[in-house]
Amino acid sequence: MKISEAFEEAPLLIVYICAGDPTPAATPDLVRRLAAAGADIIELGLPHSDPIADGPTIQAAAQRAIAAGMNTDVYFQKAAEANVAIPKIFMGYYNMIYARGLDRFAGDCARCGITGMIVPDLPPEEAGPLLQACAKFDVDLIFLAAPNTPAQRLKMIEEETSGFLYLVARTGVTGAQSDILQSTRDLIARVPGSKPKAVGFGISTPAQAAEVITAGADAAIVGSVCVDLIARGEVELLEQLVRDMKAAVVAAGKSKAPIVV
Amino acid sequence: MHTEISENKAVKFGRYGGLFVPETLVPPLTELAQAYQRLMKSEDFKEELNLALKTFAGRPTPLYYARNLSQKLGRKVYLKREDLVHGGAHKLNNTLGQALVAKKMGKTRLIAETGAGQHGVATAIVGANLGFETQVYMGEVDIERQKMNVYRMQLMGAEVIPVRSGSRTLKDAINEAMRDWASSFDHTHYLLGTAAGAHPFPSMVRDFQSVIGKEARSQILQAEGRLPDSITACVGGGSNAMGIFAPFLQDEDVRLLAVEAGGRGLGKTDRIADHGASLGLGTDGVLHGALTKILQDPYGQILESYSVAAGLDYPGVGPELAFLAEKGRVLTKIADDKTAMRGFHALSKLEGIIPALESAHAVGYALEEPEALGDLAIINISGRGDKDLATVMDYENL
Numbered sequence: 001m002k003i004s005e006a007f008e009e010a011p012l013l014i015v016y017i018c019a020g021d022p023t024p025a026a027t028p029d030l031v032r033r034l035a036a037a038g039a040d041i042i043e044l045g046l047p048h049s050d051p052i053a054d055g056p057t058i059q060a061a062a063q064r065a066i067a068a069g070m071n072t073d074v075y076f077q078k079a080a081e082a083n084v085a086i087p088k089i090f091m092g093y094y095n096m097i098y099a100r101g102l103d104r105f106a107g108d109c110a111r112c113g114i115t116g117m118i119v120p121d122l123p124p125e126e127a128g129p130l131l132q133a134c135a136k137f138d139v140d141l142i143f144l145a146a147p148n149t150p151a152q153r154l155k156m157i158e159e160e161t162s163g164f165l166y167l168v169a170r171t172g173v174t175g176a177q178s179d180i181l182q183s184t185r186d187l188i189a190r191v192p193g194s195k196p197k198a199v200g201f202g203i204s205t206p207a208q209a210a211e212v213i214t215a216g217a218d219a220a221i222v223g224s225v226c227v228d229l230i231a232r233g234e235v236e237l238l239e240q241l242v243r244d245m246k247a248a249v250v251a252a253g254k255s256k257a258p259i260v261v
Numbered sequence: 262m263h264t265e266i267s268e269n270k271a272v273k274f275g276r277y278g279g280l281f282v283p284e285t286l287v288p289p290l291t292e293l294a295q296a297y298q299r300l301m302k303s304e305d306f307k308e309e310l311n312l313a314l315k316t317f318a319g320r321p322t323p324l325y326y327a328r329n330l331s332q333k334l335g336r337k338v339y340l341k342r343e344d345l346v347h348g349g350a351h352k353l354n355n356t357l358g359q360a361l362v363a364k365k366m367g368k369t370r371l372i373a374e375t376g377a378g379q380h381g382v383a384t385a386i387v388g389a390n391l392g393f394e395t396q397v398y399m400g401e402v403d404i405e406r407q408k409m410n411v412y413r414m415q416l417m418g419a420e421v422i423p424v425r426s427g428s429r430t431l432k433d434a435i436n437e438a439m440r441d442w443a444s445s446f447d448h449t450h451y452l453l454g455t456a457a458g459a460h461p462f463p464s465m466v467r468d469f470q471s472v473i474g475k476e477a478r479s480q481i482l483q484a485e486g487r488l489p490d491s492i493t494a495c496v497g498g499g500s501n502a503m504g505i506f507a508p509f510l511q512d513e514d515v516r517l518l519a520v521e522a523g524g525r526g527l528g529k530t531d532r533i534a535d536h537g538a539s540l541g542l543g544t545d546g547v548l549h550g551a552l553t554k555i556l557q558d559p560y561g562q563i564l565e566s567y568s569v570a571a572g573l574d575y576p577g578v579g580p581e582l583a584f585l586a587e588k589g590r591v592l593t594k595i596a597d598d599k600t601a602m603r604g605f606h607a608l609s610k611l612e613g614i615i616p617a618l619e620s621a622h623a624v625g626y627a628l629e630e631p632e633a634l635g636d637l638a639i640i641n642i643s644g645r646g647d648k649d650l651a652t653v654m655d656y657e658n659l
Contacts, residue, residue: 049427049562050548052439053283059426071560094281095547099561121281121547125271146285148446153287171285172444 001087003041003116003140003163007196011213011253012040013246014198016091016223018061019044020070021230024078030230031082037239038246039086043118043221046075046092053120055175057224061231072100080112089116089142089163094130102133109139116140116163124160131160142166145191147183155192164196164219169203169212176224177202180211188216206241206248213252220249271460274584282459282550286439289446294461296366301468306361313357314472317390318347320354322473324480324639329611334631339484340614341477341505341641350617350644351473351501352383356452358469360387363450370394370449374438376403376431376497377571377619378410379644380454385419387452395419398437400430403571410648428565431575435549455498456579459550463503463579470504477639478508490635491516494643495596495622496540497572499579501643506591516592518633519582520626522568523597534564539578540586541593548577554586569598569656570618570649594633598656600625605646605653617644618652 006012015034019027031042047062047070054062079088090109097105097119109117117139122130124143134141140163145154148171158165169184170177184199191197199212200221209220222245229238271280280290300306314320322342331338343351356373363371371393375381381397388395397414401423404411411421427433435458442451456466474492481489492509494502496519509515524536534556536542543554548563556564556576566576585591596604601618604625609615616624620643626633627640646653 050432050436052436052549053443055440056426063427066562071562073560093547093561095555095557095563096561098545098547098552099557099559120283121550123280123282123284123287125287126279126281144284146283146288148288149284150288157284168283168285170444171446173440 001085001115003087006040006087007164007218009040010196010218011249012219013038013209013242013249014041014043014219014221015039015226015242016043016045016221017230018047018058018065018227019075019078020047020065020068021061021227022064023068024070024074027078028081030235032084033235033239034242035084035086037242039242041087041089042084043089043091043223044079046072046090046096048093048096051093053173055173055224057227058174061227072096076108076112079114083113087116088114089118090114091118094119094122097130102130103136106133106137106139110137114139116142118142118166120144124157144168145187147171147187151190154190158191158193158195161195164198165191167191167197167199167217169199169201174201174224176204180208184212185215188212206244209245210248210252213249214256220245272464274581275587277551277553277580277583278460278463279552280459280550281547281552283443285443289442290459290461297362297461297465300362300365306365310358310361313361314354318353318357319345320472321476322346324477324484326484327612330608333611334627334634336631336634337637338627338634339481339639341473341639343473343501343641343643344614344616344620344645348383348386349647350379350383351470351504352380352454353386354472354504355454355466355469355500356380356383356387359450359452359465360391360393363452364391366450368448368450370396370445371452372396372398372438372441372445372449373452373454374398374431374434375454376434376574377648378403378407378414379572379648381419381421382410382413384452385414385417388419389417397421398424398434400424400428400434402429403431406571406652407648430565432563439549455500456503456581457498457549457551457553457577463551463581466500467503467507467581470500471507473501473504473641474506474508477505481639485637487637488512488515489637489639491518491633492639492641493518493520493623493627493634494641495520495573495619496578496582497537497575497619498577499582501641503579503581505641510590516635517590518594518626519586519591520594520596520623522570522573522622523595523600524567526597534576535567537566537568537573537575538595539576540582541595543578551580553580554578554583569652570601570622572617572619573622594626596622596626600629602653602656603628614642615646616642617646618649620644621646
């Protein structure tokens with residue numbers, strides 16, 4: 001499914017998991033269960049040895065997954081097996097794409113039902129070649145903006161992104177946080193253009209997910225807390241969390257219109 | 262290759278280099294590139310840096326005619342004595358420059374990565390001297406290998422933060438410093454120690470280290486009335502090599518020999534590369550913000566490098582060196598642990614100079630391939646070997 005179709009039903013809940021954690025075999029079933037619990041889009045992380053944008057939780061998951069045999073071939077195999085009706089998005093580091101070849105990678109995405117890519121260490125300035133490959137296979141390349149992104153640059157990133165714009169809720173790396181910062185609200189408010197906006201980094205509770213929707217985002221992205229629950233073997237708690245977050249996001253969307261932040 | 266640093270676009274060296282970093286780091290790197298470009302045009306700044314290099318770091322360092330080594334090799338060999346720089350290595354040339362830039366930018370805290378500890382020590386020195394709060398990321402494995410340098414940093418007021426992720430060595434220390442900087446850039450400067458990583462680091466570190474080559478150039482002209490036939494330097498990330506090579510790049514007759522770590526030999530296992538020869542044996546890939554030559558598996562996972570010299574134990578290399586090697590302007594050579602040990606002992610016995618194990622790779626290569634040096638050679642002795650005594654004793658089971 002195309003990402004743009006999913007956003008017709010916004011606000012959305014986007015759920016990240018690290019492919020191959022705890023084992024590659026577990027990944028397709030996890031994706032199906034998350035979709036059934038209410039996830040609107042699944043971000044499927046390809047583990048990398050040197051994840052510079054990730055905090056300790058996702059770093060540890062990547063190490064476990066690599067040790068369990070996850071690699072790019074297995075990744076696409078498992079992504080294809082995870083047959084869900086919602087969009088699947090690749091998330092991973094540029095060197096993994098570069099090593100496989102950009103065209104081959106984008107083609108593999110399309111073949112396995114992955115309709116978008118998030119590459120946290122690839123700013124638009126360096127993305128020309130991958131944009132071309134993505135265009136060939138009709139895969140969205142989703143760019144990120146951060147609270148310290150200056151206005152002119154924010155405009156450029158909004159113009160370059162496709163699918164949606166990924167707003168990094170705070171500076172630093174991925175990981176659960178206890179509150180949503182004013183700088184996150186400011187960032188949501190100052191994005192120009194009309195493309196959908198999804199907020200991630202630090203969202204771990206239904207209340208936080210609702211808060212970013214209320215502040216004007218079209219989707220909330222949840223990652224580290226899910227990875228943490230998977231690490232502890234608490235898949236049922238994870239399903240419950242996704243159900244609760246989805247309900248909070250939908251409720252926030254319904255009461256959103258009149259609120260001015 | 263003295264490319265101007267443009268304001269928003271990353272300098273590339275052919276296809277190498279770039280700005281492959283998370284969005285959060287793009288504004289601070291841009292701000293750094295702009296500040297650096299502005300300051301390098303300022304006479305006041307240059308004067309301040311030169312004064313510090315002279316009165317604090319101890320520059321210029323001698324270009325020493327190594328009589329006994331020359332006799333042994335049957336050609337004239339000069340040593341550029343970076344081992345005499347305060348702190349015991351060339352690293353201070355760069356940390357002084359960057360710390361002064363950071364000061365002008367209003368930063369109050371320095372963070373750095375370190376492998377062998379030499380860059381960490383050089384950062385701790387400028388941190389103490391210029392009044393910064395200083396934190397140095399160091400892999401747990403390296404902390405164990407380099408206890409004396411850890412203590413040196415602590416003596417000078419720096420905090421050493423153990424890195425427990427990944428291979429717990431230099432590459433992971435860089436990852437951790439980048440993660441720190443992604444939320445601390447407001448008041449913190451990331452003082453990268455080598456001519457690698459994202460723009461503007463490769464250009465900036467090369468420029469600050471090029472004082473080595475500028476001095477060597479005028480010193481050899483004064484001593485011999487001509488340029489050398491060759492310059493030999495060891496390469497980990499490439500800061501001492503780029504520093505001495507840069508002012509000779511236009512002199513096509515000067516052979517530039519980059520000696521990488523051959524480690525235990527060149528066999529490869531699944532996860533461990535067993536060497537540090539990214540320039541000679543690596544493939545194109547992105548590591549720490551730049552497209553360069555790296556050691557990786559077929560899927561793009563970074564391999565763990567190995568060398569007896571912690572400063573060469575890095576699975577990447579600066580992008581400018583990758584470019585110069587591909588063009589053939591820099592010739593890539595390899596010296597393994599054994600060759601380095603040979604160089605270590607030879608220079609100690611012949612000249613009374615104990616080189617760092619990193620620099621000993623360059624010396625060892627010269628001993629094995631003297632013909633490659635030509636009639637008149639310069640070898641860059643990037644650091645002194647006091648820090649390595651325990652490693653050498655351990656290696657030789659003394």
